[in-house]
Amino acid sequence: MTSTLDPVTAPQIPAQRRPAPPAGATGRALPPRRLRSSRPDLLLCGVLLLAILVVQGWNISAYPALSDDEGTYLAQAWAVQEGRGLAHYTYWYDHPPLGWIQLAVLTWIPALLSPESMTVGTMRAVMLLISGISAVLVYVLGRRLALPRWAAGLGMALFGLSPLSVVLQREIFLDNLAVMWTLLAFTLAASPSRHLWHHFGAGMAAATAVLTKETMLLVLPALFVTAWRHSHQDTRKFALTGAVTACALIGFSYPLFALLKGELLPGAGHVSLWDGVKYQMTRPGSGFILDQGSGSWNVLQSWLYYDRILPLGGLAGALLLLATWRWSVTARALAGPALAVAILAALALRPDGYLPAMYVIQALPFLALVLAGGAASIAHAVLRRGRSGKERRATVYGRYTLAVALALAACAYAGPRWYDGTRIAVTTDANAPYEAASRWMAEKVPDPARTRVLVDDAMWLDLVHAGYEPGLGVIWFYKADLDPAVTRTMPKGWRDIDYVVASPTVRRDAKDLPNVKAAIEHSRPVAVFGTGEDRIEIRKIATAGGER
Template sequence: MQGPEQQQRSAPEKSEQTPAPTLPITPPVPTRPAETPRPGAEEKLDPGNVTLYRNNRFFVHAVVPDSHRRNIQQAGGNTSLLEQIRWISAEQLRVSKIKTRLLPRIELFNPAQKNAVPIPLWLEGLVVLVLLSLGLGVHAFNMFNYPQYGPDEGAYMANAWAIIHSHLQPYPYTYDHPPLGWIQLAIWTLLTGGFFSFETAINSGRVLMLLLGIASGLLVYLITRRLSGSRSAGLLAMTIYTLSPLSVTYQREILLDNIGTFWLLLSVFFVVRGNSRLRNIVFSALALGIAILSKEIFLVFIPVMLYGVWLFATRFQRKFALVAFCYIVLSLSSAYALLAILKGELLPTGLLPGDTHAHPSLLGTLLQQVQYVPNMGDFATSWNTWIRLDQPLFIAGGIALVINIAGGWWNRLQWLMALFFISYWVLLLSIQNIFPYSILPLLPLLGMNIALALDIPLKALSKRAGFDLARASLLFLLLGALIPLNIQRANPQFSQNTAEPQRQALLWINRNAPISSIIIINSYLYTDLHETGGMGVGRGLPYTQAQIYWNAAFDPEIHNTLLHDCWNRIDYLVVDAQMQSDIQTRGGPMLLLDRALHRSVLRAQFDAASGDAQSRIQVYQVLHDATSCN
């Protein structure tokens, strides 16, 4: 094989010798030695020297033995040693006169700088390990106490409990999210010895979030290092991501966003490190499909991932790589819709003939999610929370976005990270229900965008100076200032204990409430009251009649069958600030719980040491009336 430009530059007198062919077993004697070819007579001497395929990037060239050699090879008979030596000498002379050429030097894409300071692999690994250990310690410290257990955390752990007991959810599956996220939680609990290996079910899930967060930080480092060609830029991106107060707060919580973010970063890593290998494209597509099945919002990244595959695939592989990537991602993601089709719950009740039984539906749930639900979450409230926790991150991220968009005209890799950032930001602005934890998939993108944008002027500085030491030194100085600043801003995460009232409520139920009691609770108490060994159960029988308040109000099976639409059948209500607000303000089916709350007496109250009313848990016992609901 040879390059077209090298064909034109090659001259017969500058030919390179090729190794002699393998000695035949019984070579015949050539009648005469090969003649030295004259300039311009190559085609006559070797008419089998042909180009099989050619385009503007490469060609396939083959040398076929001429008829004289074929006649020699087809001849038979025994030969003496002297005749074999004469044949070898003649063949070496013939081959040496045939013009041979080398392939053009082709290097795989690698943005690493040629003038970078050489760093041993062990030293790089040691620095990364130190920073990851620092992030591990920051995230792990006080993570069982702050933040307080959230309803989403309790719901996902309750769903994981249901998976182990052969159900998708404790209540009828409503298609609010794909089930793969809490299936992973269920697998984690089986691998770690159950839900209560770390005292409570939510503590167990938070340990998994800790490991996923550190793994995501490592992926951020590897991706940024590949895109920028700079180890120091990778360390900066990893530090920004892992030590941001937003990360320290929300990465501790059991959220589908945390699970999906890890799989998204793994998908990006396989693309940028794949060197256009098909197996890496397949792995990337599988990882993105798992991210989508963990939480549906990761569908928004499919166009950007296709652009990344196009960038990192060689030109003659691009069409096949894009088709393979799309096919795998869409096939895997369609399992969510296939589940609804198999259960006959794709369309809302009444759209199909004979479909009169009320049931949840995938399309019906999607329509409800795109509609505005008051008091469920809004962008303004979430934005204020983000700015309060880490305003410098958003300022630096906005400046970095502008730099990367401008720099993308010269380096398309900067466009890749900028498009990731823009895609998710457009999603946040287009949907109505935005919660503070919705920022989680954006945090690694912010870190990588900032590191890539900052690397541009520092790379120019290092070129002018003639070495990379100046750039690495400046980035390490920035790291030294960033680490203590972020830790100081995250001080409440290390000192407050807002989850203790919730654990105290579990202990009170275990010691005071009869097993047969109908208890209305928030979701974070569900698993600990339904599984033997939980803090609310101990080694006794579980509270099978403990019901999440939202389902007690809106699930017909609980509202009408178990409670018979009667407040008098409720025995206890374990109320927090959000639950009390929902019961008193939402009306409708919540009126049942509101009546029970107004006919109950406060039996216990648990407060955090800080005195925050949002962390308060109150236990009410309903005063039964024999004449009610008759």
């Protein structure tokens, strides 16, 4: 495999004889052409991949706690598998459906073999496939951005083994799928062979990422910067035009779908894409991320609880790379990832924007690559030898000693923090209350098929498999107030409900949902699982004429 070259000492090739990609004139190192033919690369990538899969897979169903978002995406995937449409309730254009269509494909065989296994905890296992592919793409992208082998491995380890990654990449989030497609787009855009079809493929992968999670639109400028830097000068305009065109044509399929269904614009008696976009753009903000006590501040603290090194170190490194772009070879090589980090950080810093907990997932691969690139720059500066033999002999031991000292100091700082975060992820059972509540509802309720119960989506599929009627028997609690198709079946409001499974999510959001709030107020707990704020209460509704 071609080794990376120092642009200062690399021999200059005459312009008329210089093969693509050039090494000296562009100021960047020559990336490897055939990564798959390099045994050291394959060995290092394989070992790291095995470590990532073991750490992320260990205790995957028990930690972190099941979330309503995970349940929603999986329930929508189940609806696609069952031929019930694009969602388990009315599809209202909250997100493009391609994300959970992919989940439906990924979970189809397990669900076919064992239908009762189509639950959030069990189906988290399919996310290991997504995490593994994304981790490999981080390594390949690092090598194509001219990182040395060890630095690309460091980036892969940061991305896959950070406690923040271990927790968030386990969960069934659309963001994890979108990151995989985004990394594929960057990898194709940075292809050293510079084939035109690679840039067309990058545009197609980028569009797939956006249709998986629409917020990936934010990193498209960084993708096109990468494509510009790695395209051949003679065909650059054609290649980028092809990439943009491919991305746009596939992306426009979503509004075209809404148009053909008559749901592009608002109207009486139907949902619309316009209303879905309007909701996403105008939803209540969670406050400024640096205001203590705001929702965004709490989200930031939850990220830093697991790992401070990757978010803060990566952000500082990205800003430094952008500031030194004109004269730093590393900064130019990593311009795309650094720009992606800067864009995502700028959006998170909006004064009153909405910041979900899974937002950082989109930045994780770029933070890892920027940190790895910074480590490579420091190592190069420390270990670079002088031109004379006398200088080399005088400094080599001191430079290696300094490099080892810096590496040990970094490990001493990061090691205990990563150990604590990872230990929590692989030993804690946060979902025992959910499992116990699900068993109670399956075993203690006399006639599930005729019982109506409000639950969050994390438990929705569990109760479907237990015999409750999908949609109208077991009801995603939001729909009891927000979906006319459900409220029409509840002429008496909360009195038409038998039970409420009051999870933390249900109790938190009930204040804005009159039927759910009234159902909780007019019920009594018959079983409680867990303690404190994380407890799950099974509450039986009491009507005016007595208990049901």
